[in-house]
Amino acid sequence: MLDWLVAHVVPIVFYTAAVLVVAGAIGVIWFRNPIHAALSLLATFLAVAGLFVLQHAEFIAAVQIVVYAGGVMVLFLFVMMLVNVRTLPREYQYVRSLLPAAVVTGGFLAAVVAAGLFARSYLAAADPAALTAVEGQTMGNTEAVGWVLYRDFLLPFEVVSLVLLVAMLGAIVMGRKDRREEDAGEEAR
């Protein structure tokens, strides 16, 4: 029994994670309560991180957990609590009439592309050690990612720092209290 488990560790982990990913995604669409949906999304993120580890992308897996699960989801939950999402009036959540059409279209698209994707399975996978090496020197996944990031992708890296600045600026501009805006809000209601 144990031997079988050890021999099949990769498929077991993959399928477990894959089921969690899809279940979490379905949960995001399904749940009425946004907080439940958020927790469902959290499960998806963690499962995806597990998949990354399986793909020899250890650094990205860690970033996924720290940034997505630890940052973005916390932000979501904070905002939901800030706006008291549960006390908002329960409103009609779905556009019922669109659901069958959406599902059929989505399914069709998926089937078409999946048919083409199977061709890839016959290509050989490269040696995973290549993901920890740069120019022949073995150094570990994080260092390899770092080398390529700061050498070849320096420009996008710097521009992304501006993106983050704008995000911060934008969040402040949109989120700050404006005394006159509250008066306008009173009139609007």
Add this chain to the structure above:
Amino acid sequence: MITITHYLVLSLVLFTLGVVGMVIRRNFITLLMCVELIINAATINFIAFSRQAGDVTGQVFAVFLITIAAAEAAIGLGIIVALVRLKQTVQLDQANVMRG
């Protein structure tokens, strides 16, 4: 045997769920979460292709994807906060003052 195709099919399912979710849900917060699903699907693709080719480039781009997705989420949430303050709703239909 788990091949790259398994990952690609999984990400396709995720992508489809994200897009379908955006079309049928009216709640702005849920919409944002579906956007995150779509970007995660793309990230899975990049990582999987990176693994198959033995090239770290895909992983490096994944860093950018995650960062930009987080920035987008921040702004989206800011817009939500502003919207709720003014209109007491996160339903896009209710916010429809202008002809759709």
Add this chain to the structure above:
Amino acid sequence: MNMDLRADLLALLPELTLTAGALVVLLAGVGGGGRRHGGLAVTALASVGLTAIALKIAVDVSEAGRLFFSGMFVLDPFAVFFKVLFLLTAALAPLLSRDYLERHDYRPGEYHSLVLFATVGMMVMASGTNLASIYVGLELMALSTYVLAGYFRREVKSHEAASKYFVLGALSSGVLVYGLSLLFGELGSLDLAAMAAALGGAERTPTLLTGMALLACGFLFKVAAVPFHMWTPDVYEGAPTPITAFLSVGPKAAAFAIFLRVFLGGLEGLTPYWVWLVGGSAALTMIWGNLAALTQDNVKRMLAYSSIAHAGYALLGLLAGSELGVQSVLFYMLVYLVSNLGAFGFVILLESRGYAGETVADYAGLARRQPLAAFGMLVFLLSLGGIPPTAGFMGKLYVFAAAVNAGFVWLVVVAVVMSAVSLYYYLRIAMQMYLREGQEGEGAEVLAAPWTARAIGVCGVFVGIIGVYPAPFAAAARTTAALIGVTLP
């Protein structure tokens, strides 16, 4: 290690200068400084001016066509042309906005700096030769403009505009990046030249084509082509009018820049496949954009549909794919920029019945009350409609010629017919101005806004000059047509 940091940084000098300027404006606008509308607008304008000088320096110092930052960035004439366009937009933006911001009492510091950041993003997009730098520049521009659309916090319409623009933008970015992932997988690189090379021998698998299709859809979203234009009119109507003007010109031109580079440069090998998608979209865009504009009473919505239609005309140049085609798109972007900003400038001047309340009827009798303003508006309307001797006529001429030469005769027929249809809604405003009688006090007042007036003046001058003497501008666009790594037919 292929890094020559000094040369790389010199090539990036314009973007660096503009970023510094944006930061200065941001800091100057903090606290009490937020009341200095004039000072902040001047600072923003000065930043753009310095950036223009920096651009000249960078171009002089750098070898043309050389790739910087490990193949991420290039300063070829194509990029320089677009950067000049973006700087022109960024210069006119504070001029158009300053009076409007003061009248509606919103803080100018963050506003002007966000406009400048968006411009930095656009400049990075224009120079991008690797899909990583293109995507990152795109997101920088997009995030800045989401916030700008919702800047007028006290107006419900502005919030709605920001929400809808955000959803639209986020969805299109997601689709775009997923398509990108499939392309990356099949072609092995994000670098446009490498992708073009890989396409030489690669099999056209369904995965590759789906990736290409999704990428094309993402780009068509960004250009607001039909059927990916949903909510664009709402966004244009709800956003603060100077931002609508900015959105209709800057991000659209930037989207065309990357569309051209990626689809005519990197993915040129796949042309037989995407012409159907883009061609169909172009036809729908021209037809739907113009027909929908006919029924609009709100001038901002009407101009929104007009912008959609103009994107359709420009797509013809993209489809042509030849050197003339690329040249015509670049020239069209310039023409469209000055015409549209001029028209929106007048909409800003005339806003009367509260926020975004201007209807066609508001223009009644304007010719009698303010003959100069009416004439100016007429000039821009004629240019948008494509009547000689305005710049708009020249722009359409080039694009239609390129498309005909490339064999897209049917599309040009549609374009010409739709262009004629468009005259109806442009001239409808002109008729209101000149032929209708407006009562005293009713209709819109032309408000005192000297800065906006100056901006309109600049646009008017351009429209006139380009219309009569297009050669030097067209020549500037012509020398830019050699795209990275691919020889054009």
